[in-house]
Amino acid sequence: MSELRSLAVFSALILLVWLSAIALLYTIDVAMMAVVRESWTRTVLGLMAFACWALAWYYALSTLSRKLIEGWARRAGGELRRSDAR
Amino acid sequence: MILEYAFALLAPAAVAYLLTPRVARLMRSLNHVRPDVHKPGRPMVPYSGGVAIYASSVPFLIALALLDSALAVRAYALVVAISIAFAVGLVDDFKVLSGRTKTLLSLLTVLPLLAAHVAQPTHVQLGRPLVPLLGRLRLTIVYWILLPLVAAGPANVVNMLDVFNGVMPATSLAAASALAVSALPIDPRGALLLLPLVGALAGYLPYNRWPARVLNGDSGSLMVGAYIGAAAALLHLEFLAAVALIPHILNGALVITSVRGFKEHRQMRERPVVVREDYKLAPSTSPTAPVSLVRLILAVDGPLEERQVALRLIALGVFSSALAALSALLIPR
Numbered sequence: 001m002s003e004l005r006s007l008a009v010f011s012a013l014i015l016l017v018w019l020s021a022i023a024l025l026y027t028i029d030v031a032m033m034a035v036v037r038e039s040w041t042r043t044v045l046g047l048m049a050f051a052c053w054a055l056a057w058y059y060a061l062s063t064l065s066r067k068l069i070e071g072w073a074r075r076a077g078g079e080l081r082r083s084d085a086r
Numbered sequence: 087m088i089l090e091y092a093f094a095l096l097a098p099a100a101v102a103y104l105l106t107p108r109v110a111r112l113m114r115s116l117n118h119v120r121p122d123v124h125k126p127g128r129p130m131v132p133y134s135g136g137v138a139i140y141a142s143s144v145p146f147l148i149a150l151a152l153l154d155s156a157l158a159v160r161a162y163a164l165v166v167a168i169s170i171a172f173a174v175g176l177v178d179d180f181k182v183l184s185g186r187t188k189t190l191l192s193l194l195t196v197l198p199l200l201a202a203h204v205a206q207p208t209h210v211q212l213g214r215p216l217v218p219l220l221g222r223l224r225l226t227i228v229y230w231i232l233l234p235l236v237a238a239g240p241a242n243v244v245n246m247l248d249v250f251n252g253v254m255p256a257t258s259l260a261a262a263s264a265l266a267v268s269a270l271p272i273d274p275r276g277a278l279l280l281l282p283l284v285g286a287l288a289g290y291l292p293y294n295r296w297p298a299r300v301l302n303g304d305s306g307s308l309m310v311g312a313y314i315g316a317a318a319a320l321l322h323l324e325f326l327a328a329v330a331l332i333p334h335i336l337n338g339a340l341v342i343t344s345v346r347g348f349k350e351h352r353q354m355r356e357r358p359v360v361v362r363e364d365y366k367l368a369p370s371t372s373p374t375a376p377v378s379l380v381r382l383i384l385a386v387d388g389p390l391e392e393r394q395v396a397l398r399l400i401a402l403g404v405f406s407s408a409l410a411a412l413s414a415l416l417i418p419r
Contacts, residue, residue: 006386006398010379011405014332018409021329022218029220043227050228061340065377072385073371 013064017057024053087274090153094146094281102142102289109138110293110300118180120301124250124392126365131298134179135290136306139255140172143286143313150278157275159202159209160320164279164313166198171241171312175304186347188242188304195237195312199319215324216272218416222322237315240327243334244311245304246341249380250396252295254302257403258310259287261330264407265314268414269321276321283313296393323414330410333402337379344377359384366391 028046036042113119113132121128144165151161174191177183183191202210213229214222223229248254262283269277287310293299302310311334318327328335341358356374358381359367369384383398384390390398 004387004398006383007401009386010333010336010383010402013336014402014406014409017332017336018329018406018413021325022413025217025223025325026219029217029223033224039226046225046228047231058339058343061336062343065340065344065382068382068385069369069371069373069377072369072388075388076368076371 090278091281094150094278095285098142098146098282098285099289102138102286105142106138106290106293106300122298124361132300134303134305135294135300136175136303136309139286139290139306140309142289143282146282159206161279163198163202163210164316164320167195167237167316168309168313170195172305172309175308179303179305192238192241192308193234196234199316212319216322216417217325218413221418236319237312240315240331241308241311243331243338245307246338247334248302248307250392251298253396253399254307255287255291255294256400260404260407261314264330264410265318265323265326268326268411269323273321279317296396326410326413329413330407332406333379340377340379362389367395
């Protein structure tokens with residue numbers, strides 16, 4: 001089962017992206033529409049909210065990628081050292 | 087109505103199933119073959135299997151347009167949009183285009199949708215996508231800013247994840263099926279537009295699944311992605327399409343940000359994944375290698391065979407397609 005860990009990790013990631021996208025659209029469509037009257041102001045604020053959401057995901061994904069790849073490099077280095085010792 | 091659904095689904099499936107081996111033979115006779123790099127001995131496999139998907143879906147879209155005048159404008163707009171993507175992909179299959187050129191050319195796929203919207207606004211209404219909890223989103227300006235990406239975006243992200251046998255047709259089949267099922271209660275006639283793609287992919291998949299007897303080529307992946315995106319726009323299902331394609335979008339975002347731009351895989355100096363002597367795939371340990379979804383899957387699970395990676399990608403595609411279908415259930419009526 002441990003070799004299916006990637007499915008659990010990336011399914012959880014997909015679920016989080018989905019939930020956060022719905023929350024973002026809900027915020028833009030309900031909250032912003034209720035508070036801001038001017039269409040262009042709403043557009044700019046909506047795009048800014050979307051940009052913040054995308055940026056937050058960019059940093060989250062970059063961090064996750066870096067940690068996963070560094071973790072793999074450490075494990076691969078260990079495996080290599082063990083096979084050299086044998 | 088049931089007969090129309092059966093025709094739109096089963097006839098393309100039968101044609102794709104019968105046509106694909108013939109297209110593969112034709113491509114082999116033209117020596118249009120590519121090495122299947124993840125297999126021992128790197129066997130040469132016929133390329134541009136997308137020709138079979140195109141030839142088994144587009145004629146049935148045209149037939150639907152001829153049978154149903156209410157659907158005709160949307161069906162013709164869809165035919166032109168996917169034909170543009172198919173042509174760009176086919177040119178790239180025979181004469182390699184740069185990543186940037188391919189991306190820019192794929193943006194042209196929005197033109198037939200816009201033209202149909204302007205010329206026939208009663209038949210083709212773009213904008214106000216359907217989203218869960220809210221219904222029709224009140225995007226009046228942002229939608230038009232993002233519209234050029236509506237077909238080009240899916241075309242390119244589907245193309246970028248077309249890296250292993252069976253992944254492109256299987257994940258696209260899941261996405262297109264989820265969209266077709268979601269469209270049924272909202273726009274029963276419009277749902278017909280997606281069925282030729284579902285049928286064609288179902289008939290084509292047995293030849294591309296591991297071990298592939300034909301490779302899709304960009305003619306297949308760009309066209310299928312553009313089909314999903316353009317059909318979603320015509321049915322107001324843009325959000326659902328984006329959800330169904332989350333694994334593709336994540337992969338595209340990872341690759342584009344790590345290589346800083348649109349680069350053809352042949353232009354990349356390093357590969358995200360290395361093929362070991364035992365033909366298992368392992369993630370590159372180089373800090374400068376591109377980051378892709380496959381590299382991250384391998385970083386979590388360790389070295390895997392090509393088939394195991396493909397199954398994981400397909401499982402993620404099915405999961406995100408299920409979320410797309412769930413999103414449709416959450417749309418207020």
